[in-house]
Amino acid sequence: xxxxxxxxxxxxxxxxxxxxxxxxxxxxxxxxxxxxxxxxxxxxxxxxxxxxxxxxxxxxxxxxxxxxxxxxxxxxxxxxxxxxxxxxxxxxxxxxxxxxxxxxxxxxxxxxxxxxxxxxxxxxxxxxxxxxxxxxxxxxxxxxxxxxxxxxxxxxxxxxxxxxxxxxxxxxxxxxxxxxxxxxxxxxxxxxxxxxxxxxxxxxxxxxxxxxxxxxxxxxxxxxxxxxxxxxxxxxxxxxxxxxxxxxxxxxxxxxxxxxxxxxxxxxxxxxxxxxxxxxxxxxxxxxxxxxxxxxxxxxxxxxxxxxxxxxxxxxxxxxxxxxxxxxxxxxxxxxxxxxxxxxxxxxxxxxxxxxxxxxxxxxxxxxxxxxxxxxxxxxxxxxxxxxxxxxxxxxxxxxxxxxxxxxxxxxxxxxxxxxxxxxxxxxxxxxxxxx
Amino acid sequence: xxxxxxxxxxxxxxxxxxxxxxxxxxxxxxxxxxxxxxxxxxxxxxxxxxxxxxxxxxxxxxxxxxxxxxxxxxxxxxxxxxxxxxxxxxxxxxxxxxxxxxxxxxxxxxxxxxxxxxxxxxxxxxxxxxxxxxxxxxxxxxxxxxxxxxxxxxxxxxxxxxxxxxxxxxxxxxxxxxxxxxxxxxxxxxxxxxxxxxxxxxxxxxxxxxxxxxxxxxxxxxxxxxxxxxxxxxxxxxxxxxxxxxxxxxxxxxxxxxxxxxxxxxxxxxxxxxxxxxxxxxxxxxxxxxxxxxxxxxxxx
Numbered sequence: 092x093x094x095x096x097x098x099x100x101x102x103x104x105x106x107x108x109x110x111x112x113x114x115x116x117x118x119x120x121x122x123x124x125x126x127x128x129x130x131x132x133x134x135x136x137x138x139x140x141x142x143x144x145x146x147x148x149x150x151x152x153x154x155x156x157x158x159x160x161x162x163x164x165x166x167x168x169x170x171x172x173x174x175x176x177x178x179x180x181x182x183x184x185x186x187x188x189x190x191x192x193x194x195x196x197x198x199x200x201x202x203x204x205x206x207x208x209x210x211x212x213x214x215x216x217x218x219x220x221x222x223x224x225x226x227x228x229x230x231x232x233x234x235x236x237x238x239x240x241x242x243x244x245x246x247x248x249x250x251x252x253x254x255x256x257x258x259x260x261x262x263x264x265x266x267x268x269x270x271x272x273x274x275x276x277x278x279x280x281x282x283x284x285x286x287x288x289x290x291x292x293x294x295x296x297x298x299x300x301x302x303x304x305x306x307x308x309x310x311x312x313x314x315x316x317x318x319x320x321x322x323x324x325x326x327x328x329x330x331x332x333x334x335x336x337x338x339x340x341x342x343x344x345x346x347x348x349x350x351x352x353x354x355x356x357x358x359x360x361x362x363x364x365x366x367x368x369x370x371x372x373x374x375x376x377x378x379x380x381x382x383x384x385x386x387x388x389x390x391x392x393x394x395x396x397x398x399x400x401x402x403x404x405x406x407x408x409x410x411x412x413x414x415x416x417x418x419x420x421x422x423x424x425x426x427x428x429x430x431x432x433x434x435x436x437x438x439x440x441x442x443x444x445x446x447x448x449x450x451x452x453x454x455x456x457x458x459x460x461x462x463x464x465x466x467x468x469x470x471x472x473x474x475x476x477x478x479x480x481x482x483x484x485x486x487x488x489x490x491x492x493x494x495x496x497x498x499x500x501x502x503x504x505x506x507x508x509x510x511x512x513x514x515x516x517x518x519x520x521x522x523x524x525x526x527x
Numbered sequence: 528x529x530x531x532x533x534x535x536x537x538x539x540x541x542x543x544x545x546x547x548x549x550x551x552x553x554x555x556x557x558x559x560x561x562x563x564x565x566x567x568x569x570x571x572x573x574x575x576x577x578x579x580x581x582x583x584x585x586x587x588x589x590x591x592x593x594x595x596x597x598x599x600x601x602x603x604x605x606x607x608x609x610x611x612x613x614x615x616x617x618x619x620x621x622x623x624x625x626x627x628x629x630x631x632x633x634x635x636x637x638x639x640x641x642x643x644x645x646x647x648x649x650x651x652x653x654x655x656x657x658x659x660x661x662x663x664x665x666x667x668x669x670x671x672x673x674x675x676x677x678x679x680x681x682x683x684x685x686x687x688x689x690x691x692x693x694x695x696x697x698x699x700x701x702x703x704x705x706x707x708x709x710x711x712x713x714x715x716x717x718x719x720x721x722x723x724x725x726x727x728x729x730x731x732x733x734x735x736x737x738x739x740x741x742x743x744x745x746x747x748x749x750x751x752x753x754x755x756x757x758x759x760x761x762x763x764x765x766x767x768x769x770x771x772x773x774x775x776x777x778x779x780x781x782x783x784x785x786x787x788x789x790x791x792x793x794x795x796x797x798x799x800x801x802x803x804x805x806x807x808x809x810x811x812x813x814x815x816x817x818x819x820x821x822x823x824x825x826x827x828x
Contacts (some may be wrong), residue, residue, distance in 0.1 A: 097626050105614070337610030341666070343579050344604030345627040347596050509579065 094346045095354045102358025106325075107365060116366055119317050139169075141181045142210040142243055145200055147189050149217035149228075153254055154186040157213075160250040182243060187212075197234070204236060211235035211243055215251075220258050283474060297385070307388055308445055308472035312437065314370060315399055315465050319434050322363025323406035326355055327430060330414025330508075331423045339508050348505040356407035363403050367396075391472050394482060398464035398489075405461070405493040406433065412500030415508040416523075422515045437465035448473040458485050460492030499524045529591070530555050530677050530708040531576060536585030538571055545571040547732035548585070553710060553725070558703055560723035561712035562812070564820045568732040569712045570607055573681055576710075577604050590676070600629055603675035607682045607712075609666050613655035617646065620654060621669055628673040640668040644694065659686050667695060671702060678702060680711035684718060696722055716813040726812065728819065735819050744809040751810045752781040752789060757801030766795045773814070780814070 106112055121128065148154035161182040169179035190196040193214075200212045214232045222229035231251065233244045253274055260267055267273055281304075282296040333339050342351055371392070378387050413430055417423040437444075437456075444453040448470040454477075457466040463485040470477050506523035513519060531553040538546040546568045553559045561569045574580040575587060578594055587594040590601065612620060618641070622632040641647045644664045649657060657665065663686060671678060680699075684692050699709055699722065713719055719726055720740055728736035736743055754760065755778050763772045763779060768787035773780040783792065789807050796802060810818070 093630050094627055097623070101612075101623055105612075333610070336613075337606065337608035338612060339610065340579070340606040340608060341604075341610045341624075341669070342627070344577060344602070344606065344670075345599060345624065347578075347599075509574070 095350050095357065098342070098346065098351065098354025099357035099361060102355060103361040103365075106358070106362045112362070115321065116369065119321065119366075120370070137178060137180070139177055139180045141183055143183045143185065143208075144210055144243060145185050145187050145212040146215070147187050147193075147196070147212065148215045149189050150215055150219050152220060152258055153215050153251060154184075156254040157247065157250055158184045158186065164246070182246070201234065204234070211238070211241065213247065220255060221262075304474050305445060307386060308469050309441065310374075311388075311391070311395055311472050312441060312465050312469050314367065315395075315402060315468065316434055316438060318363040318367050318399060319402060319406050321366055322359040322403050323410050324427070324431070326359050326407055326410035327414040327417070327427055328420070328423045330355060330411050331417040331420070334415060334417070334508055335419065335511075343508075348508055349501045351508075352408070352411045352501055352504045355411050356404060359407050360400065360403045364400070367399060388472055391468070394471055395468055397486065398468050401486075401489050401493055402433075402464035405464075405489070405496050406430075408493070408497040408500040409433075412503040412507075415504045416515060416520055418511065418513070418515065425515070433461035434465065437462050437469065440466070441469060444469050445473055448475045448477060454481065457481065458488060460489045463489040528555060529553060530557075530589065531710070532588040533572070533576070534586045534588075536572075536575060536582040536587060538575060538580060538582050544732050546575070546582075546729075549729070549732070549734055550585075551727060551734065551737065553708060555708055556703065556706055557724040558699065558709045558711070558722055560719040560726045561710060561729065562714070562716065562719055562726060562736075562816060563712075563729040568729045570681055572729065573604075573679055573710070573712065576679065577602065600673075601676045603628075603670040603673060603678045605666055605670040605678075605680040605683055607685075609662060611654045611662060611666060611669075614653060616651050616653055617641070617657070617665055618650040621665070621672055624669040625672050628675075633672060633674070636674065637668065637672050640672055643698065644668060660688060660691050663687060664691065664695075667698070671698070676707060678707050678709045680709065682713060683711055684713060684715055692718070716811065716816055720812045728816065730820055736815070740812065743812070743815065747810045747815060748785065749807050749809055750783045750785065750787075751808050751814065752783060752792065753806040753808060754779050754781065754796060754802060755804045756796075757803055760796075760800050762799045763796065766792060768792060782810070782814070782818075 146154045146157055161184045165181045169177055169181060171178045187196075197212070197214065200209070203209045204211065212234050214230075214234070216228040216230045218225040218227075218229040219231055233241070233247065235241050235243070238244060256274065257267055260273075285296045286294045288294055330339075333342075339351070346354070375387055378384055409430055413426045414423065417426055440452075440456065443450075444456065444466060447453060453466070453470060456462055457470055458481070467482055467485045471482060502525075503520060503523045507513070507520075529552045531551070533549055533551040535548050535550055536546060537544065537548055549568075549572060551572075561572070563569050571580060575582050576589070576594070578596060578599060589598045592598070612623075615623065618637060621637045621641075622634065625632045625637060638647070638650075641650055644667070646661065646664060646668070649661065654662065654665065663683075667680075667683065670680070678699075683695060683699075687695065696718065699711070703709055723740065725739055726736060726743060727734065760774070760779050763769060763781060766781075768784045769781050769792065770784055771782040773782075781792070783789070793802070793805060
């Protein structure tokens with residue numbers, strides 16, 4: 092084993108001593124969470140230019156309410172509470188009568204939007220107050236260049252709907268002032284399960300929030316994905332390069348192909364674990380510092396590390412064996428996509444699994460070995476309690492599968508590592524694996 | 528007695544038989560030259576001795592025991608294709624190879640070899656700054672720094688200038704004196720003639736020559752006549768009992784049929800040429816190589 096560790100040490104030092112490793116360590120999470128960081132950084136950088144909105148109100152009962160609501164907003168809601176600086180755009184509502192040829196009118200307004208003369212226009216059909224009387228003329232349409240993502244559309248929803256309710260109550264002969272809190276919303280709080288402590292005391296459930304439900308499992312799985320990209324994926328091109336640069340045969344003069352493969356896998360594993368310890372350690376310290384210690388899933392961390400090590404071992408064996416098959420960078424590139432399969436499938440199904448961790452689909456997928464490490468961690472880190480036997484069953488399955496991958500990979504590696512120019516064919520790979 | 532014993536080993540790749548029922552015995556402390564045309568099976572044979580390839584049939588003994596991975600630590604191997612980690616420093620790289628081979632670095636030995644090969648000044652330079660010849664010498668040091676009992680060198684002289692070739696030859700002879708057994712493959716017949724105790728030739732996977740240089744040459748007898756004429760020699764091919772003429776410009780080598788009379792042939796030459804000198808000799812290794820490889824190539828054509 093000494094030779095394996097010596098080779099692994101060289102691989103580790105060669106990877107960790109480079110500036111690329113340090114830069115990668117910093118940049119990887121930034122790339123992965125780039126959009127979230129960008130959103131946070133740009134939160135206060137809002138375009139405060141005035142939004143001019145034309146409203147065509149066929150009911151003649153809603154337009155003025157919108158004008159008043161916009162004025163109310165412009166006077167009190169668009170300034171920073173501390174500095175007094177304007178940090179939101181003004182909304183300017185202009186009412187326009189519907190013309191006999193409505194389509195021509197709306198086409199003209201669309202052109203004005205394209206020419207940046209106005210921001211948007213809103214059409215309120217004549218039956219909007221009582222849609223059941225004439226559903227076809229009850230629509231409320233908002234038109235702008237990017238209507239679906241437009242903040243103005245979101246803002247319009249409350250004043251329009253509140254006014255519609257008032258009008259309908261008035262028509263029904265009910266005075267709004269007679270019913271306090273008529274328009275008060277009730278939010279449904281998310282809570283976990285009550286527990287009983289050692290003394291038999293019932294402990295109230297804690298609030299379940301998005302951080303616990305989504306962020307923790309997502310971060311863990313993303314970390315596994317990133318570490319696989321850092322510790323296992325590079326093995327494919329590294330082995331291919333050492334094969335084409337003829338370094339392999341020199342090394343094989345001292346160690347067996349299996350020892351060589353094992354050394355490469357362990358080197359990559361050590362690199363990934365170093366990064367993981369930095370990220371996890373840093374994350375735990377940060378959470379403790381910010382008072383979020385309750386959200387650190389200490390009970391899941393051992394499962395996380397065990398599954399990560401197995402995943403890296405499995406992928407490492409896969410990548411090194413495929414690297415030995417590749418003749419050049421083009422081969423390595425075409426092999427990298429199928430090689431990423433065990434990582435990509437769990438990423439694709441992350442949200443369905445998180446939504447229903449106990450579903451038949453999530454359960455079975457977490458017990459299919461190539462996907463077990465990532466999917467099982469996703470389920471374990473979710474707020475629900477999964478049956479205790481499942482992580483253990485998954486672990487046994489994935490260990491057996493990993494040993495098979497190492498065995499098959501070693502046979503491919505031994506046969507292919509000194510073959511130069513042999514065409515990359517699935518039949519060749521299968522032959523090397525079955526016949527050695 | 529024998530460092531290596533190959534017994535009827537065969538290795539095939541799909542339908543191609545690279546080595547065919549090869550048997551060979553390499554005595555302890557000898558220098559054994561492997562010669563043969565490109566693709567004849569030299570490297571495959573060496574890789575089987577190195578346990579990188581397994582023979583399909585036959586057996587391999589090393590140091591008097593069936594070949595296992597444990598013997599690898601006692602064998603130094605210089606492959607035909609050179610490959611070094613380009614970003615490592617020379618001494619660091621040699622230390623790594625030495626540790627990989629024996630478990631601990633023999634730094635004194637590494638430094639001694641660096642000095643011997645005029646590479647001391649390059650010890651702390653990265654490999655990618657070395658010239659091709661220097662890289663080759665570094666790889667040679669990596670092969671021998673662990674003091675192996677058996678040294679296998681696949682084409683060790685390719686790309687080396689005459690000075691470095693001589694340095695390497697001297698180093699090989701020193702290692703032999705210290706008790707090492709050396710196998711090397713080469714296309715340089717003159718070098719093989721000079722240093723090899725035994726020569727083995729493989730062609731199309733089969734052994735076609737094996738023995739000392741004298742034994743091999745004796746098989747062919749004194750069938751070669753080397754001549755030098757006043758002007759360009761003419762009419763040599765048409766002389767009876769002259770099988771082949773190799774014209775080097777200033778001198779010509781004539782291969783004669785067995786039992787031909789040298790005196791009669793010389794008289795025939797002098798009829799149409801002014802003879803300055805002649806020598807009756809055994810065929811060179813180069814000539815023997817060409818005869819075997821060339822004859823089989825022609826028979827295929």
